[in-house]
Amino acid sequence: MNKDEFLAKYAVERRNTNSVKWDGMEVEFGSADFYPLWIAxxxxxxxxxxxxxLQKRVAHGAFGYSITPDGYYDAYFKWQKERYGIELHKEWLRFGTGVVQSLSTLVQFLTAPGDAIMLMEPVYHPFRHVIEDQGRKVVANQLVEIEDEYRMDLDKMEEEIIxxxxxxxxxxxxHNPVARVWSEEELTDLLELCRKEQVLVISDEIHHDLLPTGKKFVSALSIKDGFxxxxxxxxxxxxxxxxxxxxxxxxxxIPNPQLRDRYDQQQNxxxxxxxxxLGMVAGQAAYRDGADWLEGLLDLVRFNYEYLKIHLQAAFPTIKLTEQEGTYLAWVDLSTVVKPGQLKHIVQDEAHLAVNFGxxxxxxxAGHIRVNxxxxxxxxxxxVSSLVKTLQENQA
Ligand SMILES: Cc1ncc(COP(=O)(O)O)c(C=O)c1O
Structure with missing residues (x-):
C-alpha cells in the first residue's frame, strides 16, 4: 500500500476522542491549537x-477473565520469524500491560536498590524514570555523534561499567530518539562487552517494525544464533x-529459565x-494481516521525513537531521539556528509546535527537537511552515 491509499483509508480525526496528543495538548503545552507532533x-x-x-469481540459483550489464545502466539511468532528471522517459544513469553510497566517490573527483580543501571543518552526518558523511581542509580553513557550519525562508545562504556x-x-x-537501527556488528560488540562484564541486558525492541529506509533490523535475541x-x-x-x-x-x-522464574515470582x-x-484480539489480527498496512505507514513516514528535511534545510542549510533508519520520530538539531535557552520559546510559544524537546x-x-x-x-x-517562518523572523 502506498501513502495515499493509507491516508485515504486510515487517517482519522483524533480531536475530542480523549487522545493525549490532541486533547491533552492544552494541559501539556498551554494551547489546544498547536501543531501536535509530540507523544509517540x-x-x-x-x-x-x-x-x-475488535468489533466482533466487543459485540459478544462478555469480558470475564480470559486466557491468551494460541492464535496470538502463532501470529506474533510468525511475524517475528518471517520478517526478522527471530525464533521464539511459547514458554519464553510473558505479557504485561505496557512496555514501560514491564521495564519497571524487570528493574525490580533484576536489581536491588542502589544498584547501577546503564542507559545510552539521549534516550527515551522513561528509562531514567523507571531506574530512579525505584532507588537505583543511573549511569548515563553518552552516544557519540560521528559524521551526523550516533554511535555507541564501547570503550567509554566499559570504563563506566567497571x-x-x-x-x-x-x-x-x-533507538528513540536518535533513529538509529543498530547493526549486527554494533550489537555483537555490545553484547560481548556485557557478557564479559556480567551485565544483564534488557533490549527494548518496541520500534523494530518501524524501518522507513528498509535498513535490516536484528534482534539482540538473534545475535550469534542466540549466543x-x-x-x-x-x-x-x-x-x-x-x-x-x-x-x-x-x-x-525471557529465554533464561532462572530469570523467568524470578520474573514470575515478581509478577505474583x-x-x-x-x-x-482486547490488545490480544487486535494484535493477533494485526500481526496476521497488517504487513500491507505497515508498508503504507512507512511510505508516509518516508514522505514526511523528506518534506521536513528538504524544507528545513532549504531555509537553513545548517539544520541537521539524523537518517531516519528506525522509528517514526525525527531527531532535529536546531542548535545552529537557535540560541541556547531560546528553543522552547521559539518552537513552542512562537511557532506553536507541540514537540518533545531534546x-x-x-x-x-539540548538544542534538538523530536518530531513525530x-x-x-x-x-x-x-x-514546518510555521517553524521556518518563525526562525526566519528571529534571524532577521
Ligand atoms: C523505547 C520505547 N519503549 C517503550 C515505549 C512505551 O511503551 P508502552 O506504551 O507500551 O509503555 C515507547 C513509547 O514511545 C518507547 O519509545
Missing amino acids: DTEFKLPESAVQA ANDVKLLMLCSP YRDNLIMVDSPSKTFNMASLLISHVV LLHAPAGNL EMFGKSG LATTPENLQAA
Missing part, C-alpha cells in the same frame, strides 16, 4: 482486520507499530495483570 502515537486506525476483530559496578544495561533498539540469550531479556509490543497503546499489551521474552508479588484481552532525553539532547512523523502531511507541513 499516530493519527491512523489499526489495520481493517484488527478493527473488525567504575560503577553496573549490573544492568537498558538498550533501546531501534547471548541467557544474559538478556527482550521487550516489545504491537502497540507502537499498529497504534494501539491504549489497548495495554506488552511482551516480555505485584499481582500484576498479564496483558489485556533535553527531555538527556542533557546531550506519523501524522498527516497537512499537520506536518503546516508545522
Whole structure:
C-alpha cells in the first residue's frame, strides 16, 4: 500500500476522542491549537482486520477473565520469524500491560536498590524514570555523534561499567530518539562487552517494525544464533507499530529459565495483570494481516521525513537531521539556528509546535527537537511552515 491509499483509508480525526496528543495538548503545552507532533502515537486506525476483530469481540459483550489464545502466539511468532528471522517459544513469553510497566517490573527483580543501571543518552526518558523511581542509580553513557550519525562508545562504556559496578544495561533498539537501527556488528560488540562484564541486558525492541529506509533490523535475541540469550531479556509490543497503546499489551521474552522464574515470582508479588484481552484480539489480527498496512505507514513516514528535511534545510542549510533508519520520530538539531535557552520559546510559544524537546532525553539532547512523523502531511507541513517562518523572523 502506498501513502495515499493509507491516508485515504486510515487517517482519522483524533480531536475530542480523549487522545493525549490532541486533547491533552492544552494541559501539556498551554494551547489546544498547536501543531501536535509530540507523544509517540499516530493519527491512523489499526489495520481493517484488527478493527473488525475488535468489533466482533466487543459485540459478544462478555469480558470475564480470559486466557491468551494460541492464535496470538502463532501470529506474533510468525511475524517475528518471517520478517526478522527471530525464533521464539511459547514458554519464553510473558505479557504485561505496557512496555514501560514491564521495564519497571524487570528493574525490580533484576536489581536491588542502589544498584547501577546503564542507559545510552539521549534516550527515551522513561528509562531514567523507571531506574530512579525505584532507588537505583543511573549511569548515563553518552552516544557519540560521528559524521551526523550516533554511535555507541564501547570503550567509554566499559570504563563506566567497571567504575560503577553496573549490573544492568537498558538498550533501546531501534533507538528513540536518535533513529538509529543498530547493526549486527554494533550489537555483537555490545553484547560481548556485557557478557564479559556480567551485565544483564534488557533490549527494548518496541520500534523494530518501524524501518522507513528498509535498513535490516536484528534482534539482540538473534545475535550469534542466540549466543547471548541467557544474559538478556527482550521487550516489545504491537502497540507502537499498529497504534494501539491504549489497548495495554506488552511482551516480555525471557529465554533464561532462572530469570523467568524470578520474573514470575515478581509478577505474583505485584499481582500484576498479564496483558489485556482486547490488545490480544487486535494484535493477533494485526500481526496476521497488517504487513500491507505497515508498508503504507512507512511510505508516509518516508514522505514526511523528506518534506521536513528538504524544507528545513532549504531555509537553513545548517539544520541537521539524523537518517531516519528506525522509528517514526525525527531527531532535529536546531542548535545552529537557535540560541541556547531560546528553543522552547521559539518552537513552542512562537511557532506553536507541540514537540518533545531534546533535553527531555538527556542533557546531550539540548538544542534538538523530536518530531513525530506519523501524522498527516497537512499537520506536518503546516508545522514546518510555521517553524521556518518563525526562525526566519528571529534571524532577521
Ligand atoms: C523505547 C520505547 N519503549 C517503550 C515505549 C512505551 O511503551 P508502552 O506504551 O507500551 O509503555 C515507547 C513509547 O514511545 C518507547 O519509545
